[in-house]
Amino acid sequence: MIADEPAAIAAQTDSYFLKTKAIIGHFGNRSATYAVFMRRPVICAPRFATEFLEKMAATRGQKFDIELSHPEGAWVGAGDPILYVGGSLHDLVDLETLLLQKLGPVCVAAYNAYAMCADLPKVAFLAMDARHCAGAQMAAMMAYAASVGSALARREADAIGFVGCAADATARFFGQAHGKGTMPHALIGYAGSTVRAAEMFRELFPGEPLTVLIDYFGRELSDAVAVASHFPDLVAMGNLALRIDTPGSRYCEGLDPTRSYEVLERHAPHAIRGYRTEEELRYLVGTGVSAAAIWLLRQTLDEAGFHSVKIVASSGFGPAKCRMMAAANAPIDVIGTGSYLPELWTETYATADIIAYDGVPMVKAGREFLLRHRKTPGDDLASAG
Numbered sequence: 484m485i486a487d488e489p490a491a492i493a494a495q496t497d498s499y500f501l502k503t504k505a506i507i508g509h510f511g512n513r514s515a516t517y518a519v520f521m522r523r524p525v526i527c528a529p530r531f532a533t534e535f536l537e538k539m540a541a542t543r544g545q546k547f548d549i550e551l552s553h554p555e556g557a558w559v560g561a562g563d564p565i566l567y568v569g570g571s572l573h574d575l576v577d578l579e580t581l582l583l584q585k586l587g588p589v590c591v592a593a594y595n596a597y598a599m600c601a602d603l604p605k606v607a608f609l610a611m612d613a614r615h616c617a618g619a620q621m622a623a624m625m626a627y628a629a630s631v632g633s634a635l636a637r638r639e640a641d642a643i644g645f646v647g648c649a650a651d652a653t654a655r656f657f658g659q660a661h662g663k664g665t666m667p668h669a670l671i672g673y674a675g676s677t678v679r680a681a682e683m684f685r686e687l688f689p690g691e692p693l694t695v696l697i698d699y700f701g702r703e704l705s706d707a708v709a710v711a712s713h714f715p716d717l718v719a720m721g722n723l724a725l726r727i728d729t730p731g732s733r734y735c736e737g738l739d740p741t742r743s744y745e746v747l748e749r750h751a752p753h754a755i756r757g758y759r760t761e762e763e764l765r766y767l768v769g770t771g772v773s774a775a776a777i778w779l780l781r782q783t784l785d786e787a788g789f790h791s792v793k794i795v796a797s798s799g800f801g802p803a804k805c806r807m808m809a810a811a812n813a814p815i816d817v818i819g820t821g822s823y824l825p826e827l828w829t830e831t832y833a834t835a836d837i838i839a840y841d842g843v844p845m846v847k848a849g850r851e852f853l854l855r856h857r858k859t860p861g862d863d864l865a866s867a868g
Contacts, residue, residue, distance in 0.1 A: 492539075496580045507573045515572040516839040518564040518846075518853040519582070523830050525590035526597055527553040527565055528631040531624050532586040536568060536578070545574045556593075556635045562852055565590070565833075572840075579835050587833030588621075588825055589628045595823040596632030599805040601640040603818070608633065609663055610648035611797065612821030619652065625824055626653035632823070649819075664694075668728075671699035677706040678713050685714070692722040694795055698729045703736045703776070704783045711789040724793035724816065727772055727780060731799070735776035737783075743768035743775035747811060750778040754811035766807035772798045774811035781814040795819060801826060 493501060507513070519532075533549055540547040548569040553559050565586065568575065600608060610629045616622040626648050633644030647663040648654055654662050666684055674680035681695045693714065697706040707725050717723040729735045738746070747755050747768060754767055754774065767774045777796055784792050793816035800808075801822035808815060825831045838846045838853050846853055 492577060492581065496577050500577045500579055504573060504577045507576065512571055512573045513841050514570065515575060515837045515841075516567055516569040517575065517579075517835045518838045519566050519568065519586065519833060519835045520562055520564045520853065521559070521587060521590060521833050523561050523591070524594070525559050525565075526593040526632055526635060527551070527555055527557045527559050528589040528593040528628050529555060529566060529586060530627060531589060532566070532582055535582060535585050539574075539578055540570070543574045545571055547575065556631050556638075559590070564853060567838075568835075569839075572837075583833040583835060585624065588828075588831040589624045589631075590833070591825040591831045592625050592628035592823055593632040593635075595802050595825065596629040596645065597636050598632075598802040599800070599818075599820070599823055600633050600636035600642040600644040602802070602805045602809040603815070604636070604640045604642035606815050607643045607817045608645040609795075609817060609819045610645055610653070610657070610821070610823075611664070611819045612824055613648070613650045613653070615821045615824060622650065623653055623656075625821075626650075626656045629823060630656040646817075665691075665726075666694070666696060668696060668699050671696055676700075677702075678709050681710055681713065692724065693717055694724040694726050696726050696728060698727055698735075701733065701736060703727055703729060703780060705736065707780060707784060707792075708787050708789070711784065711787065711792050718789055718791055721791045721793075723791075724795050725780070725784075726795040726797060726819065727776065728797045729770075729772050729776060731769075731771035734770050735773070735779065737779055738773075738775060740768065743773060746775040746779050746782075750782070751811040751813075754807075762803065763807050766804045767811055772796050772800075774808055774813045777808075777813045777815055778811070793817065 529551060536547050536549055550567045552564050552566060559565055610626055612625050613622045616625055629645045636642035637644050645657055647657045647659045649664045650662045654660060666680060671677055671680045674683055677695060677697060677699060681693060685693060695710050697703045710725065711718055711723060714723055744755060777794060780794060794814060795817040796815045797819035799822055800818045800820040836846055836850050836853055838844060844854050
């Protein structure tokens, strides 16, 4: 059952809201104004929340006064109301649970997406979060969030930003009709070799650019050169990319701790001069897809004459890792990521408080900062029985 179908509201709403609704229905309705806010800075991404409210108002034969304090894509400070909602308390009180679900995580994900795109403005991003989402609704909200954060990064940092996603269902948020992507690791294992998997893909999808995974057998550099050598026509057209997704349990082919430092000392010495945290060092010279691994892959391709072959990086590319890739000026063309999803779920909690009843300001102690000194939505709404 879809969460915002009327029959599902009661089953998915906190019981105390349902009991409050029953009490209001018995003793008489009032108008109320809610302020909805978050406890940390975010980027405003309200579409799913406002669409939910509009749908519920229409379903219930009501008019909710929805006032956005900030437009979509704007910065919002901690404790600053994102939106105000006014109307019949009887018809609003049981919507809070689902309303907050549709706002908090989206605004945090938009913030994270912005940070990643702004730190790496010359890199294109592909949203590959669908597998990490708790169902289709979350997948849609996270794709929307990526598009909002990306749009702000384009405006403020002249970034390329997110150019698409992996699933057809959410491609519309990026102006696309279909999801993007070539192959998972499963295809490499099925084919038995990296080159053979690429051949199979090319045979069935001859008109598409080709992105080939190179880490399945732990031979990132060897397979990169083998694939590029096998498809000189794609190389010449600039339609070949190699995706490195080395797991954190091992180093990329050709690297160890000492060799990783040597690679960055050659290509990005500034990145390893000065203090770095343990996490930052892992992103720079550690296992998995490190900055050193990407620089070594680029160096190997260039030395073999494959300057036009693009590098796609994936595996744990959240805001912190992107900052280190920027610090090392890592030669990445595209990042595939789902790690803009909120890492700390406790930071995603949106909160709604009623700040006025029948137009009279009133809010619980400690939340006086939500009060405002101007007319609130729903002030002129007549109480309904």
